[in-house]
Amino acid sequence: MTSDTSLPLILCIVGARPNFMKIAPILSALRAKHSGLRAQLVHTGQHYDEAMYQQLFSDLGIPPPDIDLEVGSGTHAVQTARIMERFEPILDASKPSAILVVGDVNSTIACALVAVKKQIPVIHVEAGLRSFDRAMPEEINRILTDQISDFLFTTELQAKDNLIREGIDGEKIHFVGNVMIDTLHQNLSRAIPAATTFSRNGLSAVFSGDPQSFGVLTLHRPSNVDDPAILRNLLETLEEVSRQIPLAFPLHPRTRQKIHEFQLTDFLNLPTLAILPPLGYLPLLGLMKDARLFLTDSGGIQEETTALGIPCVTLRENTERPITVDQGSNTIVGQDRTRILNTVQNILDGHGKAGRIPDFWDGQAARRIVAQLRAVFNPHFVAPGI
Ligand code: UD1
Numbered sequence: 609m610t611s612d613t614s615l616p617l618i619l620c621i622v623g624a625r626p627n628f629m630k631i632a633p634i635l636s637a638l639r640a641k642h643s644g645l646r647a648q649l650v651h652t653g654q655h656y657d658e659a660m661y662q663q664l665f666s667d668l669g670i671p672p673p674d675i676d677l678e679v680g681s682g683t684h685a686v687q688t689a690r691i692m693e694r695f696e697p698i699l700d701a702s703k704p705s706a707i708l709v710v711g712d713v714n715s716t717i718a719c720a721l722v723a724v725k726k727q728i729p730v731i732h733v734e735a736g737l738r739s740f741d742r743a744m745p746e747e748i749n750r751i752l753t754d755q756i757s758d759f760l761f762t763t764e765l766q767a768k769d770n771l772i773r774e775g776i777d778g779e780k781i782h783f784v785g786n787v788m789i790d791t792l793h794q795n796l797s798r799a800i801p802a803a804t805t806f807s808r809n810g811l812s813a814v815f816s817g818d819p820q821s822f823g824v825l826t827l828h829r830p831s832n833v834d835d836p837a838i839l840r841n842l843l844e845t846l847e848e849v850s851r852q853i854p855l856a857f858p859l860h861p862r863t864r865q866k867i868h869e870f871q872l873t874d875f876l877n878l879p880t881l882a883i884l885p886p887l888g889y890l891p892l893l894g895l896m897k898d899a900r901l902f903l904t905d906s907g908g909i910q911e912e913t914t915a916l917g918i919p920c921v922t923l924r925e926n927t928e929r930p931i932t933v934d935q936g937s938n939t940i941v942g943q944d945r946t947r948i949l950n951t952v953q954n955i956l957d958g959h960g961k962a963g964r965i966p967d968f969w970d971g972q973a974a975r976r977i978v979a980q981l982r983a984v985f986n987p988h989f990v991a992p993g994i
Contacts, residue, residue, distance in 0.1 A: 615646040616705035616985040618731070619698075622673070623654035623691070623715020625664060626908045629889065630710040630733060632668040633790035633974035644982040644989030650698060652691045652715040653678040657861060659886040667889035668791065684714060684745060691718035699726060705985050706731050709753065710787070712746035712907075712928075717753050724756040733787060733977065735760035736767025737907075737928035743831065746907075750928070759984075761977055763787075763911075764931040764966060784976040785968025788908055789915045792893070793971035799893040806856070811882050814854050819898040823853050823952075825881075828860035829905040832923060836870040838943060842923065843867075843875045845945045846903065849952050850880035853900055858884040858892065901955045903948075910938050915969055919960030921951050937963035 618638055622631045631649070638647035651673035655661050665672070677694040679687060691714065699707070699722060706729040709716045720730045735754050739747050754760060754771060762768055763786040771781055803817025815822055825846055833839050849855060859867075867873060876883050887895070893912075896902060901919045902909060910929050913920035914936025925942045932938035939961060941947040954960065968976075982989060 612646065615644065617646045617648060617702065618981065618985070619702055619704040619707045620647050620649050621652065621695075621707060621709045621715060621719045622649065623652035624711075624713040625655050625660050625886075626906070627710050627713060627715065628661075628664045628668055628670060629791045629908065630787045632670050633787050633794065634708065634710075634733065634977060635670065637974040637978040638981075640978075642991035643978055644986040644991070645978065648674040648702060648704070650675045650677065650695070650719070652695070652719070653680055654687065654691070654713060654715050656680055657886070659888070660861065663888040668795070688714050688718045691715055692722050695719050695722050699723060699728065704728060706758070706981075708733065709757075710734055712737070712749045712753070714745070714749065717749040720753045720756055729758040730756060731759040731761070731981065732757035733761045734763055736762045736771040736781070737764075738767075738770045739926045739928040741926050745830070747928070759980070761973075761980075763969075763973075764929070766930060782976075782980055783968065784980070785970060785973035786911060786915075786966075787973045787977070788911055789969040790971050790974050791889075792912055792915055795890065795893060796897065798890055799897055800888075800891045802895050802898050805884070805887070805891045805894060809882075809884050811856070811884075814879055815856060815882065817898070820900045821854075822895075822899060823849070823855045823901045823903060824892075824895050824899045825855045825857045825903045826860065826906055826909060827857075827904070827923065828863050829924065832905050832943065833863045833866045836872075839866060839870060840872055841945065842943060843872060843881075845948050847875065847878060847881050848945075848949065849903070850878070852952065852956060854880040854882065855903070856882050856884055856895055858887045860886060901952065901960060903952075910936075911969075913937055914963055915965060917962045917965075919955045919962075921948065921955070923948070931966050932963075935964050935966050937961045 679690040707723045708731040710733040723730050760781045761784045768781050806815040806817050902913050903921045905923045910932040914932040920938040922940045941951050
């Protein structure tokens with residue numbers, strides 16, 4: 609790590625769980641010897657639970673943040689406003705050359721908005737993804753963040769078309785690949801075996817952890833969990849799936865709350881639909897890599913399963929990551945019982961998509977980003993000894 613304060617400072621922002629996997633390789637490339645740049649990490653505190661934050665930092669080897677804004681939960685308006693209010697003085701004090709935001713969570717747009725009004729350049733990593741569904745809060749965050757960003761780093765080529773259509777100057781757009789897959793490459797050999805996770809959670813009777821003998825499920829999107837009838841239907845269908853192949857279900861705190869609120873707690877005690885606490889990165893990776901299939905409404909998991917060639921069944925009507933369907937192992941099924949059951953059956957019959965790995969999902973995306981940033985913010989930098 610460098611502490612040479614004469615180097616241009618890039619202030620890196622994270623807030624919620626999916627941000628952490630994206631920032632880890634960028635931070636480490638920025639802090640590498642002779643990067644020609646310097647980085648500080650701000651955590652907004654959008655996610656704060658041990659399982660949603662500290663455990664992931666530790667699994668991913670991210671050092672504690674330089675600044676924690678501790679905003680916590682709230683409505684979208686309250687959370688976004690609180691982040692902006694607390695981020696402004698940090699920006700005034702640290703005077704970075706640029707801020708770097710990742711993904712599409714409330715922390716992403718909130719910090720980008722504060723910076724752009726102070727004419728501090730905004731770097732957006734994972735720009736240009738579009739679900740074309742404005743009912744999704746993340747879609748609003750993506751569109752707005754891209755509009756006010758100066759450097760837009762993309763993970764797939766179609767993202768550039770989306771950005772150009774929205775009037776963004778092509779010169780600002782750089783196709784660098786997928787930093788989340790950098791993290792996957794770096795950690796695959798450290799993944800915690802599925803059998804260990806199952807035995808730690810008292811599930812060994814049903815879940816041996818043998819490769820291909822189980823599936824994994826995650827659910828947390830408001831469109832799936834905030835409506836009692838939809839959540840009940842989904843859980844009933846997934847319970848039906850779990851009678852064909854047992855499903856491990858690490859439960860997001862938001863989904864747990866909704867299950868209690870809607871009195872669906874019978875679904876918390878089923879032998880084949882086994883509830884786990886939210887998992888760290890290494891245990892989840894261990895489950896993912898040996899799963900027969902993954903059912904999810906997460907964005908990142910669609911990409912990670914594509915990188916691993918594991919069939920993914922996406923419980924949403926659309927995806928902002930179309931490459932995972934066109935080239936990868938992903939199938940979009942929405943909330944429809946028959947579609948879910950048929951797709952799962954197809955996979956269990958041996959016809960799951962294996963897909964191929966998209967271009968530049970090669971573990972080198974963060975290195976490409978830092979090379980571009982160095983060329984802009986420290987163009988005359990020459991590493992000692994070169
Ligand atoms: C956020 C992101 C979403 C991302 C998800 C991953 C936005 C708009 N959404 O959604 O894109 O896929 O993170 O997890 O930014 N909670 C806890 N402990 C925590 C964090 C949250 O108990 O550490 C509970 C709170 O009751 C909170 C609820 O979960 O109200 C939702 O948290 P929030 O950060 O608002 O959104 P997520 O659903 O996690």
